[in-house]
Amino acid sequence: MFVLTQSPSVADRFLAELRSVEIQKDSMRFRRNMERLGALIAYEISKELDYKKEEVQSPLEKASTYVLERKIVIGAILRAGIPFFQGFLNIFDQSESAFIAAYRSNKSEETGNVEINMDYVASPDLTGKVLILTDPMLATGKSLVVAYRTLLKYGKPSEVHLAAVLSSREGIEYVKNEIPEAKLWTVAIDEKMNEKFFIVPGLGDAGDLAFGPKK
Ligand SMILES: O=P(O)(O)OC[C@H]1O[C@H](OP(=O)(O)OP(=O)(O)O)[C@H](O)[C@@H]1O
Ligand SMILES: O=c1cc[nH]c(=O)[nH]1
Numbered sequence: 198m199f200v201l202t203q204s205p206s207v208a209d210r211f212l213a214e215l216r217s218v219e220i221q222k223d224s225m226r227f228r229r230n231m232e233r234l235g236a237l238i239a240y241e242i243s244k245e246l247d248y249k250k251e252e253v254q255s256p257l258e259k260a261s262t263y264v265l266e267r268k269i270v271i272g273a274i275l276r277a278g279i280p281f282f283q284g285f286l287n288i289f290d291q292s293e294s295a296f297i298a299a300y301r302s303n304k305s306e307e308t309g310n311v312e313i314n315m316d317y318v319a320s321p322d323l324t325g326k327v328l329i330l331t332d333p334m335l336a337t338g339k340s341l342v343v344a345y346r347t348l349l350k351y352g353k354p355s356e357v358h359l360a361a362v363l364s365s366r367e368g369i370e371y372v373k374n375e376i377p378e379a380k381l382w383t384v385a386i387d388e389k390m391n392e393k394f395f396i397v398p399g400l401g402d403a404g405d406l407a408f409g410p411k412k
């Protein structure tokens with residue numbers, strides 16, 4: 198499990214701005230910080246991928262370089278995931294993309310559980326590719342697990358990375374158990390969730406903060 202804020206960096210400021218009730222009033226800044234953190238995690242993931250050597254011709258001479266061995270597919274879970282996903286796409290700019298619309302309905306009082314609704318899936322063939330599934334909030338972990346299982350209908354990836362901005366301790370354990378084959382990446386881990394399964398201290402509702410409240 199990789200935690201970006203394990204050592205201090207600019208990522209701490211981007212995350213602090215995402216959490217700040219004052220700075221959250223600026224939704225463009227909220228989206229931009231999500232995007233910046235997506236780019237930072239994408240760079241960290243890029244260090245773990247397989248590369249092959251190639252040559253590039255400069256105006257003066259040939260130079261050697263590395264290019265990615267396998268195709269990448271970046272998965273986004275709508276809607277809160279869009280700005281975070283964009284940060285990954287800015288770095289892995291030749292990737293294909295997969296989209297999943299998932300939202301939580303808070304049935305906690307009746308069932309004690311969060312239920313995940315999925316309305317829309319669009320994905321390329323995933324066979325033999327590197328799948329990076331992104332979602333800024335890993336709370337119970339159910340959205341990521343349901344989304345991943347749905348995507349497997351589109352082929353078996355050669356490797357799987359799951360990336361979040363904020364993860365709850367409980368959610369991480371759940372995802373690790375359900376998807377042991379995945380590598381997990383997060384900006385930070387928060388210890389608690391409240392009775393509505395929101396991450397605490399967290400940042401609130403990421404989708405609403407990025408795009409406004411749902412009617
Ligand atoms: O780990 P979980 O308990 O499943 O919760 C995490 C999910 O909750 C948020 O989406 P939400 O349902 O709020 O939908 P939205 O993106 O439309 O706001 C978030 O973007 C994750 O997809
Ligand atoms: O804390 C949380 C949990 C799920 N979704 C959010 O947007 N925030």
Ligand SMILES: [Mg+2]
Pocket residue numbers: 277402403404405
């Ligand atoms: Mg939401």
